[in-house]
Amino acid sequence: MQDEMLIPDSTKCERYxxxxxxxxxxxxxxxxxxxxxxxxxxxxxxxxxxxxMTPFDSGGSSGELRRWFHIPAMGDIRSRLLSLSAASPGEPQAAAALFSHRFSMDMPRHEATSELAALAGGSHPLMRGLSLQTEEILCPHFRLFLSSMPDAFDLRGACMGNLILTSAYLASSCKMASGIRLLSALVGGHGVVHPVVGEDMHIAAELDDGSVVVGQHLLTGKEGGAIQARIARVWLTRSLDNAAPAKVSIDGETADRIGEAELICFPIGSFFTSVVANILPWGVGKAVAANPCPKVFVPNPFDDPELLGYSVEDQVATLMAYLGASGAPEGRDALQYVLVDTGKGTYPGGLNPDAIEAMGARVIDVPLIAEPAGAGIDKGLLTRALLSFT
Incomplete structure (x- = not known):
């Protein structure tokens, strides 16, 4: 990447x-x-x-599915598939509406079961707009989930798309790919969604006060309140009841996906449970470093409960360390650019460009924040900035 690169590069964006x-x-x-x-x-x-994507979410309805079916988390994957949907009128739009629908928390449990039975039989109103061929694909999945569902499982709050992904996982010898392909095809997905690993695992953390927290839902601050001490380190474990570290490696498909990228981005989002969690499995850093494409980190210009006590340069050092631990020969081989907006962005832990440059990563300061200042990332500005690297 040349020093004189243009961000945003309007010519590139218009061509794309x-x-x-x-x-x-x-x-x-x-x-x-x-x-x-x-x-x-x-x-x-x-x-x-x-x-x-990380399949380690342990909260909400995804957490309930994991608790009863011992599966990886499906919710974030389903959500991203819908974000990539063409959402064009007709079947893709009807499929997206079906996969987004949740059982009401206010209905009696038996009514939720009856609603699932209606889906399994093809008589639910949400099946309207779907072709007979699609119904013949989806109804068996709803029937399989209904027959596999433990008596004590509560459907209320569950998302239809998560049930389909769970059923496809159970029907394919515990593989996530078939369900992902099905949802992507039906909603007209524009892009590839792939779990970093397909195993039933959780994220754990040790805090600076010596306490250990197991489970993504306890680290994000969304359930149980924000953590009160700085995160010292994170790792993967196989159970919410046992913090023992567990080793897992990415498979060939994940390595291939990383290898074919023309730009690799560590984006905004929950720093440890969304970004760092993805680079914990062995082989991620190795694959990232082996790809000669640009690698960009976009730190959060807003509060993240997981980043208590972390400056942006601390985040860069942390990313480099975990990329190294998962196979990158040198951290700087796997992270080269840090994209910030100092004009409007507020980086709660502080931002020292000189310290970041000393680690071997170049800081690029461009407009990223929506109006008014502090409103968060502007999707158009960030999109065009990233496209300019390719």
């Missing part, structure tokens, strides 16, 4: 918009919803984005 089917392969390591709007905006420019 004219032919998004031939757009660049931008890869994100992420999870959760922070990147949803940016992902949707990117489909205007490229249909070839790659989203490596």
């Amino acid at each position: 918009m004219r032919a998004p089917q031939a757009g660049p392969r931008i890869l994100f390591f992420s999870g959760g919803t922070a990147l949803s709007e940016v992902s949707r905006e990117l489909t205007r420019y490229t249909h070839n984005t790659i989203h490596i």
Whole structure:
């Protein structure tokens, strides 16, 4: 990347918009919803984005599915698939509405079961707009989930798309790929969504006060309140009841996806549970470092409960350390640019560009923040900035 690169590069962006089917392969390591709007905006420019996702969520309805079925988390993957949806009128739009629908928390449990039975039988109103062929694909999945569902399982709050992904996982010898392909095809997905690993694992953390927290839902601040001490280190474990570290490696498909990217981005989002979690499995750093494409980190210009006590330079050092631990020969081989907006962005832990440059990563200061200042990332500005690297 040359020093005189133009950000945003309007010529590139206009060219990509004219032919998004031939757009660049931008890869994100992420999870959760922070990147949803940016992902949707990117489909205007490229249909070839790659989203490596964490299947470690342990809260909400995804957590309930995991507790009863001993599966990886499906919710963030389903959400990202819908963000990449064409959402065009007709079947893709009807499928997206079905996969987004949740059982009401206010209905009696038996009514939720009856609603699932209606879906399994093809008589639910949400099945309207779907072709007979699609019904013949989806109804068996709803029937399989209904027959596999433990008596004590509570459907209320569950998302239809998560049930389909769970059923497809159970029906395919515990593989996530078939369900992801099914949802992506039905909603007209523009991009690839892939779990970093397909195993039933959780994230754990040791805090500076010596306490250990197991479970993403306890680290994000969304359930149980924000953590009160700085995160010292994180690792993967196989159970919410046991913090023992567990080793896992990425498979060949994940390595190939990383290897084919034309830009690798560590984006906004929950820093430890969405971004760092993705680089914990062995082989991620190795694959990232082996790819000669640009690698960009976009730190959060807003409060993140997981970043108590962390400056942006601390985040860069942390990313480099975990990339090294997962196989990158040198941290700087896996992270080269840090994209910030000092004009409007507020980086709660502080930002020292000189310290970041000393670690071997170049700081690029460009407009990224929406109006008014402090409103968060502007999806268009960030999208066009990232496209300029390709």
